Amino acid sequence: MISRKEVKAYSAMPPVFEDITCGLASAPKLPKPMVKETRRVIALARKFNKEVVRPYALELDSKLQASPDYIPWDFVEQANEWGLYTGWIPKIFGGKGWNMPSLAYFIEEIASECLAMANLVGVHYLGVSTLTSTGNVRLINQICRQVAAGEKTHTPCLVSLATTEPGAGTDAEEIDLMDKGTMTCTAERVPGGYKLNGTKVFISNGHLSTWHMVIAYSDTSKPSENTVVLAVKTGDKGFSFGRKEQKMGQKGCPASELIFKDCFVPDEYVCFSPEQIRSLKRTVRETGMQMIDYVVSTTRAGVGAFGTGAARGAYNEAKKFAAETEVGGKRLINHEWAQCMLAEMLKNVMTARLTYVEANSANGLYGAFRDLQRKPMFYYYRLMPAKFFDKMVSPMLEKAFMTKTFRRVQLDGQTDEEIHRTSGWASLSKVAATDLGIRNCHMALELMGQHGLRRSYRVEKMLRDAKLLQIYEGTNQLNRLNIFKCMIAGDCPQAVIFDE
Amino acid sequence: MIAGTDRELKMLDKASAEFARKELAPERQENDRYPDAPLFEKTIKKAYDLEYFHMILPEALNGVGQGVAALCVILYNICREDSSLGGLIFTNAAAQELHIAAGAEEILKAVTEPADSIYNFLIAAPVFNNPRDMDNAADAAMQDGRYLLSGRVEYTVAGNIARHAVVPAKTEDAAGCSFFLLDLSSEGVTVSAPIPSLGLHACPAVDITLDRVPCSLLGQVGEGPQYFGKMAGRMSAAAAAMSAGIMKGSLTEALEYSRGRFQGGKRIVDWSEIRMMLAEMAVKVKTAECMVSRISQGIDQQETGWQEYAEAAAIDIQRSACGLTTDGIQVLGGVGYMKDFGQEKRFRDAKHIQALLGMVPTKKLRLIEGMFR
Numbered sequence: 088m089i090s091r092k093e094v095k096a097y098s099a100m101p102p103v104f105e106d107i108t109c110g111l112a113s114a115p116k117l118p119k120p121m122v123k124e125t126r127r128v129i130a131l132a133r134k135f136n137k138e139v140v141r142p143y144a145l146e147l148d149s150k151l152q153a154s155p156d157y158i159p160w161d162f163v164e165q166a167n168e169w170g171l172y173t174g175w176i177p178k179i180f181g182g183k184g185w186n187m188p189s190l191a192y193f194i195e196e197i198a199s200e201c202l203a204m205a206n207l208v209g210v211h212y213l214g215v216s217t218l219t220s221t222g223n224v225r226l227i228n229q230i231c232r233q234v235a236a237g238e239k240t241h242t243p244c245l246v247s248l249a250t251t252e253p254g255a256g257t258d259a260e261e262i263d264l265m266d267k268g269t270m271t272c273t274a275e276r277v278p279g280g281y282k283l284n285g286t287k288v289f290i291s292n293g294h295l296s297t298w299h300m301v302i303a304y305s306d307t308s309k310p311s312e313n314t315v316v317l318a319v320k321t322g323d324k325g326f327s328f329g330r331k332e333q334k335m336g337q338k339g340c341p342a343s344e345l346i347f348k349d350c351f352v353p354d355e356y357v358c359f360s361p362e363q364i365r366s367l368k369r370t371v372r373e374t375g376m377q378m379i380d381y382v383v384s385t386t387r388a389g390v391g392a393f394g395t396g397a398a399r400g401a402y403n404e405a406k407k408f409a410a411e412t413e414v415g416g417k418r419l420i421n422h423e424w425a426q427c428m429l430a431e432m433l434k435n436v437m438t439a440r441l442t443y444v445e446a447n448s449a450n451g452l453y454g455a456f457r458d459l460q461r462k463p464m465f466y467y468y469r470l471m472p473a474k475f476f477d478k479m480v481s482p483m484l485e486k487a488f489m490t491k492t493f494r495r496v497q498l499d500g501q502t503d504e505e506i507h508r509t510s511g512w513a514s515l516s517k518v519a520a521t522d523l524g525i526r527n528c529h530m531a532l533e534l535m536g537q538h539g540l541r542r543s544y545r546v547e548k549m550l551r552d553a554k555l556l557q558i559y560e561g562t563n564q565l566n567r568l569n570i571f572k573c574m575i576a577g578d579c580p581q582a583v584i585f586d587e
Numbered sequence: 588m589i590a591g592t593d594r595e596l597k598m599l600d601k602a603s604a605e606f607a608r609k610e611l612a613p614e615r616q617e618n619d620r621y622p623d624a625p626l627f628e629k630t631i632k633k634a635y636d637l638e639y640f641h642m643i644l645p646e647a648l649n650g651v652g653q654g655v656a657a658l659c660v661i662l663y664n665i666c667r668e669d670s671s672l673g674g675l676i677f678t679n680a681a682a683q684e685l686h687i688a689a690g691a692e693e694i695l696k697a698v699t700e701p702a703d704s705i706y707n708f709l710i711a712a713p714v715f716n717n718p719r720d721m722d723n724a725a726d727a728a729m730q731d732g733r734y735l736l737s738g739r740v741e742y743t744v745a746g747n748i749a750r751h752a753v754v755p756a757k758t759e760d761a762a763g764c765s766f767f768l769l770d771l772s773s774e775g776v777t778v779s780a781p782i783p784s785l786g787l788h789a790c791p792a793v794d795i796t797l798d799r800v801p802c803s804l805l806g807q808v809g810e811g812p813q814y815f816g817k818m819a820g821r822m823s824a825a826a827a828a829m830s831a832g833i834m835k836g837s838l839t840e841a842l843e844y845s846r847g848r849f850q851g852g853k854r855i856v857d858w859s860e861i862r863m864m865l866a867e868m869a870v871k872v873k874t875a876e877c878m879v880s881r882i883s884q885g886i887d888q889q890e891t892g893w894q895e896y897a898e899a900a901a902i903d904i905q906r907s908a909c910g911l912t913t914d915g916i917q918v919l920g921g922v923g924y925m926k927d928f929g930q931e932k933r934f935r936d937a938k939h940i941q942a943l944l945g946m947v948p949t950k951k952l953r954l955i956e957g958m959f960r
């Protein structure tokens with residue numbers, strides 16, 4: 088009926104078979120214990136919600152309304168005690184090594200109660216995945232082990248990502264825009280390291296983090312080819328915090344200004360520089376974009392989980408309200424129109440979730456989770472005792488060849504199609520789920536009338552919190568353009584992007 | 588646009604726009620911190636002195652009797668900059684309209700005529716709940732020929748800054764609620780702290796607890812929902828004007844910012860996606876202005892079917908405002924989410940105002956009910 092050749096040809100027609108079957112293709116390859124582990128992770132999140140998040144969410148929001156300079160160390164210390172900052176750090180680097188897709192489920196759970204607190208946990212992994220994406224195994228090992236030590240010593244050690252500059256937000260997220268924009272955070276080569284100057288803004292968890300992955304440029308006239316990633320520690324000479332932003336929502340999670348004035352970063356804390364990657368198969372510029380995609384393919388899927396959480400939180404509160412309240416002399420939940428509204432909201436939650444699950448299936452097959460989810464690696468990490476990694480493997484990670492090999496496998500091992508598939512799906516999830524999150528908050532407020540306006544009914548906070556999701560990790564407009572770039576432009580050779 | 592060609596309205600338009608720009612815009616962020624910062628009493632007093640609180644009230648009742656169009660012009664301009672003041676003017680006007688709908692002009696006159704300050708003039712009311720939606724009424728009991736109110740009335744707007752309030756209460760002899768006017772300084776009245784809410788922070792709402800508080804019945808017992816319906820018909824134009832003002836403010840700030848912000852080597856307004864977002868916003872603003880102008884005129888001229896037009900337009904404009912203010916933040920990117928700009932407040936206020944006069948779904952259903960009658 089159909090020949091092999093035809094199958095191949097038809098599958099390659101848009102939409103390409105691999106683009107639309109990530110979940111299907113990934114299922115048989117997944118190690119079985121991932122399901123059980125994910126169940127445990129979700130249960131842990133629910134327990135954490137019950138004991139920590141829900142009782143404190145409104146109070147923290149109110150606290151910051153009254154005193155905007157408050158820094159939520161109390162929450163971070165609790166999250167640290169619960170092991171949340173090492174949960175998704177691989178065992179080889181001293182963490183607990185929970186499977187990576189389970190982080191998104193975890194985030195959805197926390198976000199359904201409080202997006203700010205979900206961010207206080209989730210943004211740490213934005214920093215960690217940036218560090219991991221540099222492939223600098225020595226530094227990944229060193230910094231992640233400090234995070235693990237911070238858990239043991241009850242002194243939280245968080246990692247932030249500092250990309251955005253006052254004059255460059257969207258530009259900093261996209262190589263094609265970077266060179267046209269005005270990047271001002273400079274890393275000047277000096278003997279023994281780099282001298283860092285400039286300002287970063289809106290850095291989530293800035294004031295709370297010990298390590299900051301700072302993106303800087305050794306030549307600002309061509310940033311795309313001169314990007315360096317530096318690990319800067321709070322307290323380093325020449326580094327200080329500026330203002331803490333006053334935001335509409337997610338008040339519990341600080342957005343900080345980071346100021347660098349002749350801050351010397353020694354070579355040993357250079358996570359990534361053009362010199363380090365010249366031997367890879369792609370050009371420096373292409374590798375720079377690949378690294379951005381590598382990070383955002385996981386973190387934007389994570390924002391998809393935040394959006395799903397927002398949609399779910401709003402749905403939960405609306406459902407509860409509808410069951411308890413009479414409207415027009417009859418329970419709200421027994422009005423047919425209200426039933427349909429709730430069904431629509433649930434549909435939004437489920438749809439949003441499917442997008443991040445699919446995006447993470449793509450990451451498992453073609454991106455950042457691939458190596459960790461390969462069955463031999465998965466079982467190796469799982470079955471070997473932590474001590475083995477601490478004593479035997481960790482010293483090996485100091486060797487330069489490990490970084491070289493890791494980068495080869497991680498970066499050279501990914502095809503252009505795979506980069507586009509993972510990045511495209513992540514943007515798609517980010518846009519779809521965050522828009523649905525906002526949609527559900529609106530619907531919940533409409534269903535709850537004057538009650539919805541009150542902080543104590545929680546949904547007004549959810550709406551304020553959720554709006555941020557459409558902005559950070561690249562605005563939804565930039566993410567739509569990335570969907571075009573990754574998933575549409577290939578079908579139309581005439582297409583040009585970011586050049587009108 | 589909202590003022591049309593009417594000379595008097597045009598003057599009012601100019602004056603209120605100037606007032607909003609000078610008095611409201613510079614203090615917007617600080618005023619919004621209420622109750623963590625003081626209430627903007629001076630500004631409220633100025634608006635009172637300019638008779639913005641008297642606009643819709645007939646001259647015979649100590650008002651200026653300018654009609655709905657004038658009220659809409661003022662609210663539109665004020666809400667471009669800060670809708671909290673708009674919320675106070677709206678609430679007061681709605682309370683006055685409830686009296687008039689009930690034929691209780693004399694009771695209203697007893698408040699407005701001797702009033703020598705905004706505190707004595709202002710009437711609080713739970714303007715976010717239509718009594719046909721949720722039960723938010725006290726209990727009224729007759730004793731010695733007068734009604735005494737007990738119980739709780741939630742989310743009463745301006746209840747902590749006004750001398751009087753109009754509240755719904757249930758009587759033994761009627762199925763529907765009735766409206767009563769009470770003096771909030773009476774014994775037996777307890778007013779909660781301002782309720783932390785989504786928007787309109789400087790237009791506070793409070794829960795009122797009553798314990799045998801004497802009051803005056805407005806109109807007939809059990810007719811509360813009808814009076815509310817009548818009032819809501821006229822006031823929905825005013826609510827729509829508030830949303831239209833917010834939309835205009837959001838578009839103005841987005842336009843301004845997009846001309847000055849550079850990304851990718853050019854002004855963001857020169858990226859066609861941003862231009863398209865601004866265009867969508869402009870379409871919504873123009874349509875809203877057009878509708879507010881037309882419906883307010885229709886109401887003042889008692890055109891056939893004005894109530895349905897006004898209510899439908901309000902639903903549409905308020906929905907539109909929620910979408911538009913989301914994009915208003917988006918055009919500014921990260922800074923749009925910060926208190927330094929007006930966009931985040933407009934986003935919250937737009938959603939808050941959508942809940943005026945009742946729940947969104949039931950407002951829609953009532954519109955269609957009216958058409959079936």
Ligand SMILES: Cc1cc2nc3c(=O)[nH]c(=O)nc-3n(C[C@H](O)[C@H](O)[C@H](O)COP(=O)(O)OP(=O)(O)OC[C@H]3O[C@@H](n4cnc5c(N)ncnc54)[C@H](O)[C@@H]3O)c2cc1C
Pocket residue numbers: 210247248249250251253254255256257258260264288289290291292334342555558559560561562563564565585848849850851855858859860861917918919920921922924
């Ligand atoms: C609370 C908060 C927390 C944050 N946390 C972090 C963090 O932890 N680390 C970090 O590095 N950054 C962080 N950010 C920054 C965030 O990623 C940026 O705000 C975002 O990328 C947008 O950049 P911008 O704010 O400079 O907006 P701009 O880039 O100035 O964009 C303004 C508008 O122009 C549009 N636009 C820009 N360029 C184009 C184009 N080429 N085509 C079409 N439209 C365009 C945008 O879509 C937007 O609508 C955070 C931001 C906030 C608000």
